[in-house]
Amino acid sequence: MTIRFGGVVAVNKMEIDVRPGEIVGLIGPNGAGKTTFVNAISGTYIPAEGSIRWHDEEIVGRSPSYLARIGVGRTFQNVASLNDLTVLDIVKVGRSVRKPSGGLRQFFFGNRRQDNDLTDKFLEPLGLADHRDSPLQVLSYGHRKAVDIARALAGEPDLLLLDEPVAGVAPAEAFALAGFVKRIRDQLGCAVVMVEHKMDVVMSTCDRIVVMAAGAKIFEGSGAGVQSDPEVRRVYLGDA
Ligand SMILES: Nc1ncnc2c1ncn2[C@@H]1O[C@H](COP(=O)(O)OP(=O)(O)OP(=O)(O)O)[C@@H](O)[C@H]1O
Numbered sequence: 416m417t418i419r420f421g422g423v424v425a426v427n428k429m430e431i432d433v434r435p436g437e438i439v440g441l442i443g444p445n446g447a448g449k450t451t452f453v454n455a456i457s458g459t460y461i462p463a464e465g466s467i468r469w470h471d472e473e474i475v476g477r478s479p480s481y482l483a484r485i486g487v488g489r490t491f492q493n494v495a496s497l498n499d500l501t502v503l504d505i506v507k508v509g510r511s512v513r514k515p516s517g518g519l520r521q522f523f524f525g526n527r528r529q530d531n532d533l534t535d536k537f538l539e540p541l542g543l544a545d546h547r548d549s550p551l552q553v554l555s556y557g558h559r560k561a562v563d564i565a566r567a568l569a570g571e572p573d574l575l576l577l578d579e580p581v582a583g584v585a586p587a588e589a590f591a592l593a594g595f596v597k598r599i600r601d602q603l604g605c606a607v608v609m610v611e612h613k614m615d616v617v618m619s620t621c622d623r624i625v626v627m628a629a630g631a632k633i634f635e636g637s638g639a640g641v642q643s644d645p646e647v648r649r650v651y652l653g654d655a
Pocket residue numbers: 420425443444445446447448449450451452492
């Protein structure tokens with residue numbers, strides 16, 4: 416696909432093929448176009464040219480809410496919204512995108528059993544169970560990143576787009592988050608695209624890696640391939 420802002424080409428002929436059950440890492444220097452590409456797949460931007468095939472459907476230009484309903488879930492590079500909601504309510508919002516919960520009353524006053532299920536499945540494994548009734552804004556940055564992942568996963572997506580899920584998160588927590596993403600991938604068999612700068616997390620989590628630079632794909636292959644590819648070393652890792 417190709418994405419332009421005004422006359423500027425931000426993403427040029429970028430192509431990616433993701434299969435169910437696979438975690439693809441999307442890396443590249445700042446400004447390479449990774450977030451722009453994710454925004455196009457999740458419906459925030461409409462590409463100037465190109466196609467996005469989902470099962471047998473052409474979904475280019477579909478709205479974010481439509482895409483969420485058919486199983487395209489995402490997290491955000493900058494978590495900011497939903498600050499006043501509690502952690503559990505945010506997870507319920509993520510859930511309701513795909514699994515209607517029987518009206519607003521039910522949503523907020525709920526069903527204790529459903530709340531406990533969501534807590535066990537999506538909060539406990541991320542160390543968030545003790546915070547389930549806290550508003551998002553009182554949580555640490557690392558916990559807020561984890562809540563965003565829990566929200567996206569609660570919708571049980573078929574395709575999960577993660578935009579820097581562990582940026583700014585301490586190493587131990589980062590590996591725990593990545594491990595949880597892997598376990599959910601195993602359970603749901605979903606496809607995952609993970610944009611991330613933390614190379615140790617990318618290497619240990621992703622089955623395949625795509626490298627973008629200046630809006631285009633410059634490499635696709637294994638972690639070992641990324642580290643030895645001369646073009647990648649030049650534009651991304653530096654020549655040193
Ligand atoms: N809404 C917009 N209008 C104009 N230009 C934009 C817009 N969004 C992104 N760009 C430009 O598109 C290019 C790609 O940006 P993008 O945010 O996708 O990069 P990225 O690979 O996600 O970088 P980072 O690793 O820093 O998050 C940049 O040159 C950016 O300035």
